[in-house]
Amino acid sequence: MTVLNSALDTGAPEFAANRAAMLEKLAALDAEHAKALAGGGGKYIARHRARGKLLARERIELLVDPDTPFLELSPLAAWGSDHTVGASLVTGIGVVEGVECVITANDPTVRGGASNPWTLKKALRAHEVAHANRLPLIGLVESGGADLPSQKEIFIPGGALFKDLTRLSAAGIPTVAVVFGNSTAGGAYVPGMSDHVVMVKDRAKVFLGGPPLVKMATGEESDDESLGGAAMHARTSGLADHFAVDETDALRQARRIVARLNWRKAHPDPPPAAPPLYDEDELLGIVPGDVKIPFDPREVVARIVDGSDFDEFKPLYGTSLTTGWAELHGYPVGILANAQGVLFSEESQKAAQFIQLANQRDIPLLFLHNTTGYMVGRAYEQGGIVKHGAMMINAVANSRVPHLSVLMGASYGAGHYGMCGRAYDPRFLFSWPSAKSAVMGPQQLAGVLSIVARASAAAKGQPYDEEADAGLRAVVEQQIESESLPAFLSGRLYDDGVIDPRDTRTVLGICLSAIHTAPVEGTRGGFGVFRM
Known part of the structure; x- marks a missing residue:
């Protein structure tokens, strides 16, 4: 038996x-x-809802098949840092039209969905999961780009996000971007490098430089819609493959895209x-x-x-x-x-x-x-x-x-x-x-440091401070315990x-x-x- x-x-x-x-x-x-x-907190959630928008997890819930699980990944990203727990991004695996997909969703209630160093790490991990397991990648996009005070930690490694999108596509793994709001500056390359793009009417804004930057760089006067709105990209630039009248319509269209992928498991x-x-x-x-x-x-x-x-x-x-x-x-x-x-x-x-x-x-x-x-x-x-x-x-x-x-x-x-x-x-x-x-365990690590310090003192012929040793061991044990x-x-x-x-x-x-x-x-x- x-x-x-x-x-x-x-x-x-x-x-x-x-x-x-x-x-x-x-x-x-x-x-x-x-x-x-809780995302950015009650104030910013209320502001987001007042604009008629869904929260990140609500968008995911409407995207995935009814009564199927969503396995959220890295929900505690940025814990213990100066940034909001969750890193202004929701990632995980869900089933869309019977197809297992990696889903990422910016949380615009946290600093407008701007990316900090932990957001980047979390997004790159999601891309890694998609690539290793050959899972289609769906990005629910609404982000103001890099959190500028953190730009020095984001700009150079952040280019890997766009590299990943192109490599997923080259490997035959579909990528879908659903743009609900801002996707500007470097973030414009997320839809730009995705296989399929859905944009929401009067909400999606995709441009390399917004009106203020265009004014400063070229002197040209422009507005959001003519510069990077969903209607413009659907009718003029061709960046938008699908034009959605609202958020629920965008999610419906994303589901139809997945349904037509002809995707098969190995x-x-x-x-x-x-x-x-x-x-x-x-x-x-x-x-x-x-x-x-x-x-x-x-x-x-x-x-x-x-x-x-x-x-x-x-x-x-x-x-x-x-x-x-x-x-x-x-x-x-x-x-x-x-x-x-x-x-x-x-x-x-x-x-x-x-x-x-x-x-x-x-x-x-x-x-x-x-x-x-x-x-x-x-x-x-x-x-x-x-x-x-x-x-x-x-x-x-x-x-x-x-x-x-x-x-x-x-x-x-x-x-x-x-x-x-x-x-x-x-x-x-x-x-x-x-x-x-x-x-190693906290007590073992603190003990090793104590033995080394004691041996060093003996080698120098110096007396050993037992009281200081006990204090050091306590501090080290507490530090290692918390970091474990x-x-x-x-x-x-x-x-x-x-x-x-x-x-x-x-x-x-x-x-x-x-x-x-x-x-x-x-x-x-x-x-x-x-x-x-």
């Missing part, structure tokens, strides 16, 4: 404590998400799958509030894979890493899940072999993180932990099947790399509110979002479906040199 038998005791005090800690973190997360939903959708045997709500009580306390990742696997059916690979070898085969919403996956936190040589070699097998079979990989990193110490160094850890990282880096990562608990040090952290280009990476990620938290990391787009553990199966199912729009093909022997 390969169906997992759960040993989770939902009546145990530990389960109740874990669940309470997770719910507290989810409540805090909801408060941060509410900041993104892989057919699987038939409906059996749900897990265990309640998804129980995921709230599995991960301890303290990342130092280990937990069995099979309990997580049992609550996210089809029928809780899991064929484990090498279950008696390298037991700190659980590996095996399953299906998730009908899609085959290979799963690597950290059990006890530390990765030893056995786990590293086991992972490398398993990743090679997944590539032979063209099966995507799912990494479930709970690792403090690779084991250190004299015996482990002499046993080859460096070369074995490098073997695992090599396998991850050169694997070509799509990777999905979920940070459940700890994700520290090189273990974060070996488990396909952000730098290793997973197609999607999400965090639970219980996740923490840094070069999911909201901090998500704000910097090191993940694609912090999710409720109960939504994990749904989120991964949406991602796997999107992934299979593009061909899923593994590496055939191209892993480079493994140190044996």
Whole structure:
């Protein structure tokens, strides 16, 4: 039998404590998400509505098919910065006329939809998702261009936005721009470089230079409509392919464009799958509030894979890493899940072999993180932990099947790399509110700094200030702890979002479906040199 038998005791005090800690973190997360939903705040939302305009998420809701999910990406972008949470842009994956698309929507209630450095990072990430998974890109445009006080951080890297649009088109991936308001200066190239353009009557304004700039540059007197209005672009310049009478008409026309794309997925959708045997709500009580306390990742696997059916690979070898085969919403996956936190040589070699097998079979990989990193110490160094850890990282880096990562608990040090952290280009990476990620744990990092400082003082023959040392350790621990938290990391787009553990199966199912729009093909022997 390969169906997992759960040993989770939902009546145990530990389960109740874990669940309470997770719910507290989810409540805090909801408060941060509410900041993104609030956009520019009540005053600017009211002003926007008074102009007869829809909000960014309302536009998305009318664009996507009824009763289908919209997986929002990077909702906490810019968290902890001087900019509004959400970075004045909504991005995500939604279904339009039966076609999975990447959708981006400027939020004009935040500084007129102007782009700051985090907006740029978020938009580039959305383009990356579209390109890697061959998903059509739909941009709902209303932006005043670059937030000028931030221009030094936007202008030069911002050119990649337009480069991406042309490369998506060259790759045969459709791009659609629906212009609801301003799309000026550099922003004019968004519709200019899109395959399909819809503009809204009396609202859309697309020009390289507005009337004041034209007056200053050429002395010419002009107005918005004659210079860059929707009617002019539909009748005179030809930039507008479709002329919409209002916002709902523009969204209707965008849906018709997608309906006529003749778009096909590389892989057919699987038939409906059996749900897990265990309640998804129980995921709230599995991960301890303290990342130092280990937990069995099979309990997580049992609550996210089809029928809780899991064929484990090498279950008696390298037991700190659980590996095996399953299906998730009908899609085959290979799963690597950290059990006890530390990765030893056995786990590293086991992972490398398993990743090679997944590539032979063209099966995507799912990494479930709970690792403090690779084991250190004299015996482990002499046993080859460096070369074995490098073997695992090599396998991850050169694997070509799509990777999905979920940070459940700890994700520290090189273990974060070996488990396909952000730098290793997973197609999607999400965090639970219980996740923490840094070069090492706060206490370990503060302790290392203390040991180094103590040794330096001894080498100089100077007395060591124990009181100052205690103060330094406390400050460092607090800093690393705050910089390890999911909201901090998500704000910097090191993940694609912090999710409720109960939504994990749904989120991964949406991602796997999107992934299979593009061909899923593994590496055939191209892993480079493994140190044996």
